[in-house]
Amino acid sequence: MVYTQQLPRIIISGTGSAVPPHRLSNPDLEKMVDTSNDWIIERTGISERAISTQYEPLPVLGAVAGHVALKSAGLTAKDIGLIIFANHKSGTFAVPDNATIVQYLLGAECPAHDQNGGCTGGIIAESAGYNALAGKLYAHLMRNPEEEIPHDVLNFKVLVLAGDTLSHVLNYKDRATCILLSDGVGAAVLQFSLDQTVLEKKYGFLGCYLNADGSLGPNLWWKSGVGPQFSSVDGNLTYGGHEAQVKRPDFHMDGQVVFKPAVRMMTEAFEKIVEQEHIDKSSPEYSQMMIDPHQANWRIVDAVRKRTPFAPEQVYAEGIKKYGNNSLGTYMVAQDELHVGGHLYPGRLLAKVAFGAGFIWGADLHRWALNRPKPSQITSDAEKQALVRMYYSKYSEWVSQLCA
Numbered sequence: 095m096v097y098t099q100q101l102p103r104i105i106i107s108g109t110g111s112a113v114p115p116h117r118l119s120n121p122d123l124e125k126m127v128d129t130s131n132d133w134i135i136e137r138t139g140i141s142e143r144a145i146s147t148q149y150e151p152l153p154v155l156g157a158v159a160g161h162v163a164l165k166s167a168g169l170t171a172k173d174i175g176l177i178i179f180a181n182h183k184s185g186t187f188a189v190p191d192n193a194t195i196v197q198y199l200l201g202a203e204c205p206a207h208d209q210n211g212g213c214t215g216g217i218i219a220e221s222a223g224y225n226a227l228a229g230k231l232y233a234h235l236m237r238n239p240e241e242e243i244p245h246d247v248l249n250f251k252v253l254v255l256a257g258d259t260l261s262h263v264l265n266y267k268d269r270a271t272c273i274l275l276s277d278g279v280g281a282a283v284l285q286f287s288l289d290q291t292v293l294e295k296k297y298g299f300l301g302c303y304l305n306a307d308g309s310l311g312p313n314l315w316w317k318s319g320v321g322p323q324f325s326s327v328d329g330n331l332t333y334g335g336h337e338a339q340v341k342r343p344d345f346h347m348d349g350q351v352v353f354k355p356a357v358r359m360m361t362e363a364f365e366k367i368v369e370q371e372h373i374d375k376s377s378p379e380y381s382q383m384m385i386d387p388h389q390a391n392w393r394i395v396d397a398v399r400k401r402t403p404f405a406p407e408q409v410y411a412e413g414i415k416k417y418g419n420n421s422l423g424t425y426m427v428a429q430d431e432l433h434v435g436g437h438l439y440p441g442r443l444l445a446k447v448a449f450g451a452g453f454i455w456g457a458d459l460h461r462w463a464l465n466r467p468k469p470s471q472i473t474s475d476a477e478k479q480a481l482v483r484m485y486y487s488k489y490s491e492w493v494s495q496l497c498a
């Protein structure tokens with residue numbers, strides 16, 4: 095079957111982010127654990143980390159990031175056909191999904207679900223959003239190959255969220271982890287485009303590469319607090335009933351062991367996505383591309399950059415200094431900052447690359463379709479704070495029903 099009609103491309107049509115304004119500085123941490131400002135800056139590049147207050151739980155940050163992305167795309171919550179929220183269940187609830195709470199807060203009328211994926215979860219969620227759009231189109235083409243694509247297919251849009259509130263999980267006596275991790279959520283809207291320039295110049299989502307190696311799992315994990323527990327002395331699995339349930343998730347990271355695979359995996363993911371999407375390494379678009387890496391540690395980002403031909407300003411890592419490592423939020427928040435800051439323009443290649451628990455690593459590649467947003471599409475920090483108050487109030491009403 096040869097399709098005579100022009101098929102739409104899938105683009106990011108809006109971006110958003112919600113990073114809590116409260117900061118935990120290196121001097122603050124010096125008072126809490128045996129560490130120093132100099133050590134943290136030299137080994138991680140972090141000066142301070144964004145920490146959520148009780149008024150900024152994960153679903154509220156998700157709703158604010160989603161709201162900002164919808165405004166950026168010129169849409170309302172009612173326009174959205176699916177919400178996917180990548181997170182590590184670092185909010186109050188393991189069930190129901192944080193995505194469904196966000197759906198309620200935003201007033202959207204669509205399916206919504208969470209997904210994990212370690213710190214690569216934002217890339218996986220974006221790819222899942224792409225697949226949902228592509229799947230809708232494919233189903234129509236399979237049913238009615240001759241018919242024009244109907245509006246309900248062309249108007250289908252996906253809101254992708256990714257982020258965590260890891261400060262709720264950390265042990266602030268463990269200097270191996272509490273100096274690194276933080277809170278924040280990034281967002282993107284995916285939709286079809288039949289814009290002539292988008293079609294001709296092949297703008298939009300190009301593809302995703304993913305890989306995993308479960309043998310490295312013991313180097314980065316936290317317990318859910320339910321199910322059979324294991325002894326930290328001999329590793330034996332036991333089921334001790336209610337008494338064995340742990341109160342705190344017990345975050346564990348072998349930082350030094352994680353470091354080298356992280357560099358190798360992010361470099362591999364970048365090389366693979368460039369090869370997979372047949373990007374010509376001698377082309378101007380390759381030499382001018384922007385890389386948006388998972389900002390786990392500035393040294394990891396810098397080591398990956400040194401394995402590419404790109405200048406430091408082409409590998410965005412502004413977030414790690416001011417926010418810390420907000421897990422699968424880092425590169426999604428950065429994508430919003432790159433868009434709002436005018437670093438992305440129509441035709442510019444953008445590669446997001448990440449690794450994380452699992453281990454799972456991967457990359458996605460876009461040929462950016464949007465111009466720099468107009469002031470009317472941008473949400474100021476003050477407006478974000480007002481949104482936090484609005485969504486927190488609605489969230490607390492929702493929570494109060496649990497006790498009714």
Ligand code: UT7
Nearest residue numbers: 128129130133137138213269270273349350352353390391
């Ligand atoms: O997105 C989540 C995925 N996680 C990561 O990507 C983490 C990757 N790993 C890292 O970012 C780094 O390994 C850390 C920042 C966690 C640690 O840095 P490092 O350069 O690998 O330090 P290290 O563990 O090799 O420790 C070096 C020294 C040791 O002292 P000695 O034995 O040389 O005397 C540690 O005891 O630094 C000491 N140390 C600290 N000193 C002050 C370890 N942690 C600290 C600390 N403050 N917080």
